[in-house]
Amino acid sequence: MSIQSGISTTENNEIEPLESDAPLIVYIDFKSPYAYLSVAPTREMLSKLDLIADWRPFVLDIPSYLGSAKLDKGGKKVAKQDRTEEQWSGVKYAYFDCRRYANLSGMTIRGTIKIWNTNLPAIGMLWIKQFSDLTEQCSKGSLLEKYIDAIYDPFWKRELDVEDLSEVLKVLKAIGAPTEGFSDFVKGKGASMNESLQESAFDAGIFGVPTYILPNESVNDPKHEKFFGREHLPRISWLLTGRDGEAPNTRYDIDDKLDRKALTKSAADNLSDPSVLTTFFDFKSPQSYLALNPINSIKKDGIVINWKPFSSKPLKVPNKEIPNEDRGAKHRRIRGEYIANDINRYAPHELQDIYSESDCQFPDMGLLWLQKELKADSDLIDSYVTRMFKYIWQEVGPIESAKDIEKILVELGVKVEGWNEYSTNLGIRHLSEVRSEIDPKSINVTPVFFIGDEPFQGHSQLPLIAARLKAGI
Incomplete structure (x- = not known):
């Protein structure tokens, strides 16, 4: 593996999805509210541990596993959709849950009017990573940190069209990032690099965001290599610091100093x-x-x-992998495999029949x-x-x-x-x-x-x- 600026690549200029010179890889997608909520606590953990991470984009293909929907021009009524009642229930709860936690810290999460294609801001993230090493990328006020915030914050206020090249260029200019050559990068090398990363990451079992990869665990303890969701940050922190003490359970940590006003805002x-x-x-x-x-x-x-x-x-027993598996079937299979592994690694003993x-x-x-x-x-x-x-x-x-x-x-x-x-x-x-x-x-x-x-x-x-x-x- 070689380091080209702040991107770890193979000799073929491809990013290995589960490998990095950093002790932690963090995959995010700008259209995921759960990934948005994970950014601040992940940064806080890294700062506390004095560690760096390799932040990378992963573009969700939501329609392949959760159906699709689009609101009307007013942004309130569903104009077109192909979701089941069960899928709608899951989507509605997810937004409800995310808003609850966003309200705790004064963040804004408005429901999106459609399922956005976030390949362009993903390519923008890869562009930014070229201009600094991993250590600099994780420093406070870095270009990467500014870029992530400058995309996430307005996007979830419905103030940024992440499919518009001119809008992403404005973001780059606003944070002081290089822009010369970006348009060509989007059409050429950047698009190719992003497409390759998306395919290889999915093939490696990454299906959602935020996903945390601990490269050093891939050999030592594979069951602790991959984590989906910010609720795993306590366990990840424990792993990164030598497994000292009792292994933590999953939890969404909150600020102990939250006042009554903040808690009230989170209540329905x-x-x-x-x-x-x-x-x-x-x-x-x-x-x-x-x-x-x-x-x-x-x-x-x-x-x-x-x-x-x-x-x-x-729980459903995951289907076995079959030839020519479509993306939806593959998503359900690798998600099912992940859930089984997740249950077993948190279990205090071997579980007989989780199904x-x-x-x-x-x-x-x-x-x-x-x-x-x-x-x-x-x-x-x-x-x-x-x-x-x-x-x-x-x-x-x-x-x-x-x-x-x-x-x-x-x-x-x-x-x-x-x-x-x-x-x-x-x-x-x-x-x-x-x-x-x-x-x-x-x-x-x-x-x-x-x-x-x-x-x-x-x-x-x-x-x-x-x-x-x-x-x-």
């Missing part, structure tokens, strides 16, 4: 009960299992967990028996949930009958008189009622938390949830 609704966190979960979901310890940890702040069982969509389609009706009814019939206190209910997760995931115990659950109830000192009758009668009704409170088709990640009517998907949301609940917001 007023909070009805500031001490209770409604939590929809699934005993068979590996993500719910991995969330157990982070959920239990927030109870120290006086927060009561209102556990609500529901039946989530089971289980078991119906947890009896474990669920055991919980409802405690909640609705025995009116048990929150400590006993928490103990049952914790014990049942351990029974299912660590002991791989049977859960096909009321008898299977009875022994757990007895172990916890719970009276079981009437339990069998409950599980064949009233318990079934209670289970149907609680499961109907949430539509599993609208859920991408379990567990799902609610503050009032405001949803939070995944336990990475817990730092903000805890801060909001402690502030009564």
Whole structure:
């Protein structure tokens, strides 16, 4: 590998997607709000660790896996689209979630009027990287830093057309970057370099942004080579500093000094009960299992967990690679493979079957028996949930009958008189009622938390949830 200015290339002038002289590669796309939100915390981590990263563009092909849509000229109504109801649900939640975090720091994220082609600003990023080495690129106020901000900020305010060459040229001029030869670069070498990078990166398993690559882990520990999402920054920081101490879980870290005003801006609704966190979960979901310890940890702040069982969509086993695989199929396959690896690297032990389609009706009814019939206190209910997760995931115990659950109830000192009758009668009704409170088709990640009517998907949301609940917001 050689270094041409600030771009690591092979002898054929191609960028190796998983290799760099920097300890971290960061892939971003200017049309991704999640990538936009990742820039500041990634820079903060690098500054704290006194490390550099190799920032690179990755251009999402959203229609290939999430359908497409375009708003009318007014920018409010959908004029044309080919998305399923499930895809729309995912898109709407993503924007809702991103705006929530943008509001915490005074950023603006407006919904885009269409799916933008961001190859031009990607080429602009490669252009900028030619004029400084990786160390300089990561210095405060560098051309690359200015360029990333000068594209992202106005784009998400709907003030920049990233498909217009003249607009990107204006950005380059405004930040003091060289512009002579840029137009030719866009049509020639830059286009070729970008096209090659996009193809090789996707072939290497990069499917979304932000994606973080740790080149040094590719040989030592391949399962820790690739991370998708800023929620992994705590684990990435731990890896980059020699794995000192306990391995961190996923989380969206927030500023400890956030004031009430900032927290209020992130809220969609007023909070009805500031001490209770409604939590929809699934005993068979590996993500719910991995969330157990982070959920239990927030109870120290006086927060009561209102556990609500529901039946989530089971993980799909990734299809095997086939000849002439189209981009959509390939995206789904490599994403499925990534999710499986991600679950297993965060798991405290080897998990038996992350694709289980078991119906947890009896474990669920055991919980409802405690909640609705025995009116048990929150400590006993928490103990049952914790014990049942351990029974299912660590002991791989049977859960096909009321008898299977009875022994757990007895172990916890719970009276079981009437339990069998409950599980064949009233318990079934209670289970149907609680499961109907949430539509599993609208859920991408379990567990799902609610503050009032405001949803939070995944336990990475817990730092903000805890801060909001402690502030009564």
